[in-house]
Amino acid sequence: MQYEQTKSLTEGEFKRLFGVKRQTFDEMVGVMRQYIKLKKTSGSPKLSREDQVLVALQYWREYRTYFHIASDWGVWESTVCRTVHKVENTKIVQEGSVSQEKSLFYKSRIQKL
Numbered sequence: 001m002q003y004e005q006t007k008s009l010t011e012g013e014f015k016r017l018f019g020v021k022r023q024t025f026d027e028m029v030g031v032m033r034q035y036i037k038l039k040k041t042s043g044s045p046k047l048s049r050e051d052q053v054l055v056a057l058q059y060w061r062e063y064r065t066y067f068h069i070a071s072d073w074g075v076w077e078s079t080v081c082r083t084v085h086k087v088e089n090t091k092i093v094q095e096g097s098v099s100q101e102k103s104l105f106y107k108s109r110i111q112k113l
């Protein structure tokens with residue numbers, strides 16, 4: 001589900017689908033935009049910044065393979081892999097509010113096992 005399609009979701013549906021609140025998602029996108037400004041990049045991205053964050057959230061939330069996510073988004077597997085790693089390497093996960101929500105998510109997954 002691309003970013004434009006998520007605009008019609010309620011807050012509850014968005015959180016159920018991606019595992020974070022919309023406000024947290026907006027903060028993640030803001031951090032991604034700052035990260036890209038600081039880093040020199042070449043070429044144009046296949047996915048918008050919002051879609052890149054959604055791909056990473058989908059990967060973390062559902063534990064689907066890069067292949068399955070790539071087929072949903074219409075990109076190559078390597079694009080999904082690079083996107084997830086790019087999002088993980090930004091300060092979003094390392095220092096942001098997402099790290100708290102993500103760690104709670106992982107703890108709940110471990111407890112279920």
